[in-house]
Amino acid sequence: xxxxxxxxxxxxxxxxxxxxxxxxxxxxxxxxxxxxxxxxxxxxxxxxxxxxxxxxxxxxxxxxxxxxxxxxxxxxxxxxxxxxxxxxxxxxxxxxxxxxxxxxxxxxxxxxxxxxxxxxxxxxxxxxxxxxxxxxxxxxxxxxxxxxxxxxxxxxxxxxxxxxxxxxxxxxxxxxxxxxxxxxxxxxxxxxxxxxxxxxxxxxxxxxxxxxx
Numbered sequence: 001x002x003x004x005x006x007x008x009x010x011x012x013x014x015x016x017x018x019x020x021x022x023x024x025x026x027x028x029x030x031x032x033x034x035x036x037x038x039x040x041x042x043x044x045x046x047x048x049x050x051x052x053x054x055x056x057x058x059x060x061x062x063x064x065x066x067x068x069x070x071x072x073x074x075x076x077x078x079x080x081x082x083x084x085x086x087x088x089x090x091x092x093x094x095x096x097x098x099x100x101x102x103x104x105x106x107x108x109x110x111x112x113x114x115x116x117x118x119x120x121x122x123x124x125x126x127x128x129x130x131x132x133x134x135x136x137x138x139x140x141x142x143x144x145x146x147x148x149x150x151x152x153x154x155x156x157x158x159x160x161x162x163x164x165x166x167x168x169x170x171x172x173x174x175x176x177x178x179x180x181x182x183x184x185x186x187x188x189x190x191x192x193x194x195x196x197x198x199x200x201x202x203x204x205x206x207x208x209x210x211x212x213x
Contacts, residue, residue, distance in 0.1 A: 029084075030076040034210040037070035037087075037171075041203040049184075049195035058194060067093055070205070081108045083122070089130075100130040102146070110151075117157045124148040128177065133197075135186045144180030148173055152207065169207035176200055 044063040052058045068089055075084040085104040091097035103126065110121040126146035132139055150173045156165040181197040182188055 026076075026078055028077060030078065031212060033072075033074040033076070033212065035072040035074065036208045036210055037072055037205050038208075039068040039070055039203050039205045041066045041068060041201055043201045044198045045200040045202050047195070047198045047200065049193050049197055051188075051191045051193055053191055061198075066091060068203075072207075080111065082106070083108065085124075098131055100128065102129070103127040104148075112154070118154055119151065120154075121149070121151040124150060128180075130180075133180060133188075134182050135188070142180050145178040147176045147178060150174075150205075164209070167209035169205075171203075171205035171207055173203040173205055174200075175203065 042063060042065055044061060048061050048063060050058045051061050069092055070090075071088045073086045075086075077083060083106040085102075085106055087102040087104065089100040089102065104124045105126075106122045106124050108120065108122040110119065112118070112120040124147070126148060128144040128146040129141055130144060132142045134142075150171055152169040152171040154166070154168075155170050156163070156168055159166040177199045181199060182193055183196045184193050186193050
């Protein structure tokens, strides 16, 4: 895991310098896009599971709100409806958390050109590499299949081209984690699940472009 984060850090740090040079011809992968994405995520969006503690009393797991910092490296392709994205995710206010990595394939079903640059949307298939969550997991990190529907609003699209604020977006992301989550019967933090963990979450993302500008 440390090796993967080191490689990602080198790529992200080298990206702005590479973009300052003459961009290469777009053959398969086009010029990368580096973004900073402060994110607020609401977990247990639907189907919050029941849990039972040491006293044997069942309760409903509460919905939680998490603040995340995401470093995003986007890789557009010559195909207008296909992109790839690599993301490093951090929870700066959770001392017990560890970084996560996501490797995304993005299918753009609503390009910004159709809405004069105001709204865009894409469906993502994600390989989520994050801390193990099941009691039966043998490794500290596991791969999880994550499906996302992301819709973005360019809130400053009315500004003239070339202005940095024009590239700022407000994004809503509906997430479904299809594998790797705790199931009914698993024990977590002295609690036993009576239902499968809710796979649904919703995120509000503030997308800040770093490079290219």
